[in-house]
Amino acid sequence: MSEFGAASAGKSASAESLSGVAVSPGRASGPVVRVAEPLSEPAATPAPADPAAEAARVAPAAATVAGRLEKQAETASGEAATILITTAAMAADPALTSQAEQLVKTQGLPAARAVYQAAEGFAEALAAAGGYMAERVRDVRDVRDRLIAELLGIAPPGVPELASPSVLVARDLAPADTAGLDPAKVLALVTEEGGPTSHTAILARALGIPAVVAVRGLLALDAQALAVDGDAGTVEVADPSAPVVTATVAQLAEWNGTGATSDGHRVKVYGNVGSPADARAAADAGAEGVGLFRTEFCYLDASDEPSVAEQRAAYTAVLSPFRGKPVIVRTLDAGADKPLAFLSPEAEPNPALGVRGLRVAFDRPEVLDRQLEAIAGAAVDSGADVSVMAPMVATVEEAAWFAVRVRAAGIARAGVMIEIPAAALSAREILGVVDFVSVGTNDLAQYTFAADRQLGAVAQLNDPWQPGLLRLLKLIGDAAKATGKPAGVCGEAAADPRLALVLAGLGLTSLSMNAPAIRTVGASLAAATLADCEALAEAALVTSDPAAARAATRP
């Protein structure tokens, strides 16, 4: 690997300074609190003297852990509350409890060891399923460790109670860790792993806490205090006796719920959703509509294709909070990181470059047509103003093929995602055959930089501030202006309040994001004029790296 290679991007600049991926802006410094590593494997011996009594300890421990998480959820809101409730439900799952009880009774294991083994069984099954299912392994292990700690009477792993404002240092944060954070006590977040789309990144941005992720070498750094720069993506050892520095969160104007710059240039602010809970959270946060409904999220566990009636009901449940509002439903994006058992092709050497997204529909058009029929039905049932778009479109011909099928299904507006550089380069021609486009910056970055979006080692390349990516986005913004048709962004880039201004300045017409970022992005747009946004876009476009692009647009 050359010194300019991807793997070197996160390495130590000096013994006292490290760099990673800046995911939430602001600078702060103060004492370090380390998030405990997962518990070590509990011993299988000694065997309990009374296996029945030992087995009977599991259910109450699970109830205590679930109750604690539910209590935390009561004081949280939005996305944080959803995460805590989901984690509580996993802790209370009777399948986990009864399997652990069985292991105590039949194999004479101590309860903590039995929970460990039962949870590992679930985790391995999820890991084998791959993709988004595999990402849930982290959640299962988090619940496992909370249960084990309860059974052993020790402090649970994860974020300890913070006595005073601190910089949190972790390998990565579990969803329940990030959801329970008290923003008043967390000066900054730094993780050794994770990427721009990790839970840490999403929550840090929502809470306005500076954060840097994928900082390689972080856990080996011997520091009592750290200075964190969430703009430059650097972490430096600081003087522990120096006063704490709190990030100056930019003073944002109140958001009135209409996505627009201060001089009235409309940039609609939408929510990304995949479930009824997401949709409610987005509506509660003030989303003007839905910019991306990931329909495949409804079927990650399904072994067979759901019927048209089942799909219609599932989509209606998600769209109902948006009666009378614009929603963009994406057809199934199966394959690569989101395999669907009933659609995903045989094993491929490079799944991200294989038959995924719309490509699946070329072989199985009847599955697409059934989904379009269900979406048309859900539009009627929910009263939402529905448009449909296809994922992973590479050419004008593909876009035209999809639009014909959407219109044949009686759906008024057909669009496509721009996630492949070839599509970005042909944005104007694509807009000639569809009604709108929406940019998936997560995949567009992955394919532009040839960098797996799930791999921490190349996370720096997938930074949405990469000027190379911004130049492609400019082509899409120019195409929108030339054709007068909408071009939105629904990848994580849209959730960064400062990058949102750059995107508006490049000519993108809507921004769609997870619920926690909606108000912050809306307020950020409301605090700038269109001319400000255009000046920021111009400044970012002429830089040579993400740090310089951020620096050029700093207030």
Ligand SMILES: C=C(OP(=O)(O)O)C(=O)O
């Ligand atoms: C929004 C996107 O789609 P997904 O993350 O579902 O692949 C994207 O690629 O940016």
Ligand SMILES: [Mg+2]
């Ligand atoms: Mg994508």
